Amino acid sequence: MSSILTNNGAMVALQTLKSVNSTMSEVQNQISTGKSVANAKDNSAIWAISAVMTSDVKSFKGISDSLNLAQSTVAVARQASETVTDLLTEIKGKIVASQEENVDREKIQTDIDALRDQIGAVVGAAQFNGLNLLQNNTLTAEDVNVLASLDRSSTGVAASKITVARQDLSSGAATAGTMGTDIGSNSAVNAGATGAIMTVTGTPEAGMSYELASGGGLGLSADVTYVARNGDTLQDVTDALVAGLNFQAMTDGIDVTFAENGSTAGQIDMTNNTSAAITVTTTNASQSTNNTENDGTIGGSLELLENFDVTTGNGADAALEAIENMLQVSIKSAANFGSAQGRIETQADFISGLTDALKSGIGSLVDADMEEASARLQAIQVQQQLGVQALSIANQAPQQLLSLFKG
Missing domain, CATH: 1.20.1330.10 (f41 fragment of flagellin, N-terminal domain)
Known part of the structure; x- marks a missing residue:
């Protein structure tokens, strides 16, 4: 049945052409954006x-x-x-x-x-x-x-x-802050003997002050001071005090040697090479326990x-x-x-x-796969041209109905 009101062929051709144009737009976007x-x-x-x-x-x-x-x-x-x-x-x-x-x-x-x-x-x-x-x-x-x-x-x-x-x-030199908890006491070391003179305890924090005062029985001419810096361990503090004590003792010509105790963490021993017993006063060898009030000025490693x-x-x-x-x-x-x-x-x-x-x-x-996009573009352009042709043919169908009414 033919109708001048409904052209099914034109509708099919139009939908096909719309689909081809949509695909064409998609491929063109891929090419332009990559x-x-x-x-x-x-x-x-x-x-x-x-x-x-x-x-x-x-x-x-x-x-x-x-x-x-x-x-x-x-x-x-x-x-x-x-x-x-x-x-x-x-x-x-x-x-x-x-x-x-x-x-x-x-x-x-x-x-x-x-x-x-x-x-x-x-x-x-x-x-x-x-x-x-x-x-x-x-x-x-x-x-x-x-x-x-x-x-x-x-x-x-x-x-x-x-x-x-x-x-x-x-x-730079260190300056000890206000002393806190005592970490030592008076220690007598006999001639030719080795004995503990002080033990450093606790967990060091930046600014904690440690000091062995000058004078006393040992006769150091200057204080031995160390102020902990960030990251210092008990071992670091002990090593620094030992180095400072040995340096000061040698500078003063005192025949003693200081060393870290191998079995007790933080303990410093003194070997007395003199001919007389030495009593070491360590009551001022202290660790600051208040990191706000008792901070010292931190010295350098050198x-x-x-x-x-x-x-x-x-x-x-x-x-x-x-x-x-x-x-x-x-x-x-x-x-x-x-x-x-x-x-x-x-x-x-x-x-x-x-x-x-x-x-x-x-x-x-x-x-986008540009090779594929190029090939698709070529094919879609052909489909688009054919779609236009098909729609044109379908639109001519109602014209053919006029021949039925000619005498």
Whole structure:
């Protein structure tokens, strides 16, 4: 049956042409944007995944900048630590030369003072963007946490960090704060014997003061003071006090030796090499228990440099004993910074590779296959032309009905 009111052929041709035009628009969008999934309407699931991954890529770019900044900062600290080690080695050479009797110790002392001042200049200049990792002599000094990664899991996103511990190669002197709980008592050590003179207890915190007063039965000419810095352990405090006591005793020409007790943490023993018993007064050797009121001024790990005096025999011997400990401190600092720098560089390389992998993954999800799009465009253009032809033919069908009414 033919009808002039309903043209079924034209409707079919029109729907086909609309479908072809819709596909043509989709392919043209893919070609113009380069994406098969340009927005959530195209494929909501794939778009959501790619959006999350894209946000991670931008985050990792920021992390990469953070790692580059940290790498430069640590590199400066490592270089400075190595330079300090070289300068301490030169000082050691000067001290060794001062052991000779027939030398001008005054001139050697002048050279040592110059090298000491140079160490101070190196440590003071070892900063990058205002951060100096070689100074740990303030109560507010803390280890540096470097943003290293974002760890995504089913429970959310967590920041991963690399901790770079501060070292301390400054040479400023410490000042003890108000004394708190006593950690020692009067101890008598007989001639030729070894005995405990004090025991350091508790958990050190930045600013806690430790001091063994001068005078007393031992006869030290100066107080032996140590103020804990951030990150110090009981072992660090004990080692520092032992080093200070040995240096002061040798400087004063007192024939005693101090050492850490191998079995009791925090205990300091004294070996009395003199011919008479010595009673050591340690009532002022105290640990501050109030980190607000009893804080001392934190000294540097190389603070004994300020007291080096090789113009006397005792002073030269004391300096030779102390310089070895300082060399170990600077070498350890350089090694720690070297390890941290290596880890940061490895992480930076990983983040760079991870970012590239994420970009590739996003591309495989949303990027259009341009070869396929080109082939589809050619085919759809032909379909579109045929659709127009079919619609034109279908629209001519009512015209044919006129022939039925001609006489």
